[in-house]
Amino acid sequence: MGRHVICRADELQPGAVRIIEAEKRSIGIFNIRGDFYALRNTCPHKGAPLCRGIITGLAVSDEPLQLRITRDGEIVRCPWHGWEFDILSGRSVYNPHRMRVKTYDVAVEPMAEEDPSVETYPVQVEEDYIVLYI
Amino acid sequence: MEVTRAPDSRKRVREKLFIVDTDVHHGFESWSDLYPYLPQVYAERLREHGGSGPSSQYWHNGGMRGRRADFLNADDLLESTRRQLLDDCEIDIAVLTGSSAYGACGIPDADFGSAICRAFNDYTLEHWVARDERFRVAMAINTQDPLGMAKEIDRIGSHPAVIAIIMPGGATKPYGNRVYDPIYEACERNRLAVMIHFNGEGVGINGPPTAAGWPSHYVEGRMMRAPVYMAHMASFIFEGAFEKFPGLRVVNVEAGFAWMPWYVWRMDSDWKSLRYQAPWVKRPPSEYVKEHVRVNTQPIDEPENERDLEQIIEWMHGDQTLLFGSDFPHFDFDDPRKTLTRLPDRLRRRIFGESALETFPKLQPPG
Numbered sequence: 001m002g003r004h005v006i007c008r009a010d011e012l013q014p015g016a017v018r019i020i021e022a023e024k025r026s027i028g029i030f031n032i033r034g035d036f037y038a039l040r041n042t043c044p045h046k047g048a049p050l051c052r053g054i055i056t057g058l059a060v061s062d063e064p065l066q067l068r069i070t071r072d073g074e075i076v077r078c079p080w081h082g083w084e085f086d087i088l089s090g091r092s093v094y095n096p097h098r099m100r101v102k103t104y105d106v107a108v109e110p111m112a113e114e115d116p117s118v119e120t121y122p123v124q125v126e127e128d129y130i131v132l133y134i
Numbered sequence: 135m136e137v138t139r140a141p142d143s144r145k146r147v148r149e150k151l152f153i154v155d156t157d158v159h160h161g162f163e164s165w166s167d168l169y170p171y172l173p174q175v176y177a178e179r180l181r182e183h184g185g186s187g188p189s190s191q192y193w194h195n196g197g198m199r200g201r202r203a204d205f206l207n208a209d210d211l212l213e214s215t216r217r218q219l220l221d222d223c224e225i226d227i228a229v230l231t232g233s234s235a236y237g238a239c240g241i242p243d244a245d246f247g248s249a250i251c252r253a254f255n256d257y258t259l260e261h262w263v264a265r266d267e268r269f270r271v272a273m274a275i276n277t278q279d280p281l282g283m284a285k286e287i288d289r290i291g292s293h294p295a296v297i298a299i300i301m302p303g304g305a306t307k308p309y310g311n312r313v314y315d316p317i318y319e320a321c322e323r324n325r326l327a328v329m330i331h332f333n334g335e336g337v338g339i340n341g342p343p344t345a346a347g348w349p350s351h352y353v354e355g356r357m358m359r360a361p362v363y364m365a366h367m368a369s370f371i372f373e374g375a376f377e378k379f380p381g382l383r384v385v386n387v388e389a390g391f392a393w394m395p396w397y398v399w400r401m402d403s404d405w406k407s408l409r410y411q412a413p414w415v416k417r418p419p420s421e422y423v424k425e426h427v428r429v430n431t432q433p434i435d436e437p438e439n440e441r442d443l444e445q446i447i448e449w450m451h452g453d454q455t456l457l458f459g460s461d462f463p464h465f466d467f468d469d470p471r472k473t474l475t476r477l478p479d480r481l482r483r484r485i486f487g488e489s490a491l492e493t494f495p496k497l498q499p500p501g
């Protein structure tokens with residue numbers, strides 16, 4: 001299991017995704033309202049770069065011809081054929097029990113960083129970093 | 135030494151198949167047959183202007199005026215149906231699917247169209263159903279008058295021989311649309327299935343027969359039947375009709391069936407991609423089809439190799455979804471004695487009778 005420091009937490013804003021390479025895999029890191037999630041950037045259908053799809057909510061219906069959106073920002077829709085995946089769990093919307101994409105653990109960890117602007121006396125500042133575990 | 139012989143299976147007599155024929159065309163010989171069942175105003179209109187208003191097709195048909203040429207000169211439509219179809223082909227139950235009233239749905243005057251349907255229904259009960267207990271009826275419906283037809287369904291839908299309604303393929307809106315809800319509510323109340331029969335496309339107020347316009351010849355027109363049913367089927371599913379009406383059963387009559395597997399696969403694929411636009415469709419379309427949609431065998435599909443039919447039937451779950459129909463007395467009639475004879479007996483029993491009993495809520499086996 002590898003540990004990969006991705007970037008400072010404030011470099012990935014809520015609603016945004018960052019696609020990185022780690023251990024020969026393409027992985028998308030999502031910020032959903034301040035929480036971070038990671039999905040394999042490969043659609044299980046035909047291999048499209050899933051994490052480059054539209055980030056949206058879950059369309060649900062309480063009765064025929066009525067629709068509303070829930071879980072805004074928690075669904076990614078594949079850029080190729082539109083299959084939807086739950087970013088939190090990696091499960092497909094149409095068949096959550098049999099179709100899923102791999103998820104990875106993401107943590108936000110404080111790390112000491114040398115401030116290069118201070119030349120004379122090296123100091124360390126504590127910053128939050130996004131860390132991916134594969 | 136005594137030798138016990140196994141019974142010779144080659145000599146086994148095939149047990150008589152229980153047959154429900156889901157497409158038997160009945161009708162009247164002249165519009166004047168309907169006068170006694172029509173309000174005077176409409177009887178006079180028909181007498182003065184003939185059937186030109188309610189005409190249902192604009193092409194030449196096949197055979198002799200659409201009928202088998204060996205049937206055309208039958209003096210009595212009813213007697214010939216009983217003798218040549220029910221007796222000769224050993225049909226146990228024949229669902230009368232009409233013909234003459236389909237065009238009523240395209241008449242611009244909806245009240246006139248509804249009056250014709252009501253009259254034809256009364257005529258059918260009196261002149262056909264009352265004269266042979268093997269007949270069941272798919273009652274005529276004027277699709278442009280859903281409220282009026284809901285009343286009509288409540289009026290005669292409880293008659294024991296009425297087991298379905300029948301609507302033509304041609305329409306102003308595909309049949310899953312909410313405008314038809316009163317019809318389906320009435321069908322659920324009266325435990326009737328919904329049959330769709332090719333006809334009326336491009337006629338009167340209905341939409342053109344294809345999105346590519348009007349074909350010139352009857353043979354071209356025949357090729358567009360399946361697409362018409364596809365349009366209705368997608369509408370039933372994606373408008374949520376089967377969610378609204380869990381008891382709804384739709385039987386597509388006389389467009390063959392080999393197109394079904396491809397079409398159902400296509401709907402499932404597209405649902406995976408576009409589910410979010412119609413999230414009231416809770417399950418893959420194929421599951422709604424298996425539960426709610428049936429097609430009949432007529433006109434039988436004929437692949438290069440007849441044995442391939444069994445594969446197609448398996449793909450479409452034909453042990454549940456496929457119902458026999460003969461289309462008597464039309465020129466492209468399928469004789470049950472010559473239809474799907476290569477299939478295993480188990481499957482033949484399903485297609486020729488058992489599945490129909492499960493499809494039409496009111497249908498009971500005779501005796």
Ligand code: FES
Pocket residue numbers: 043044045046047048078079080081082083
């Ligand atoms: S590749 Fe993702 S939906 Fe087809």
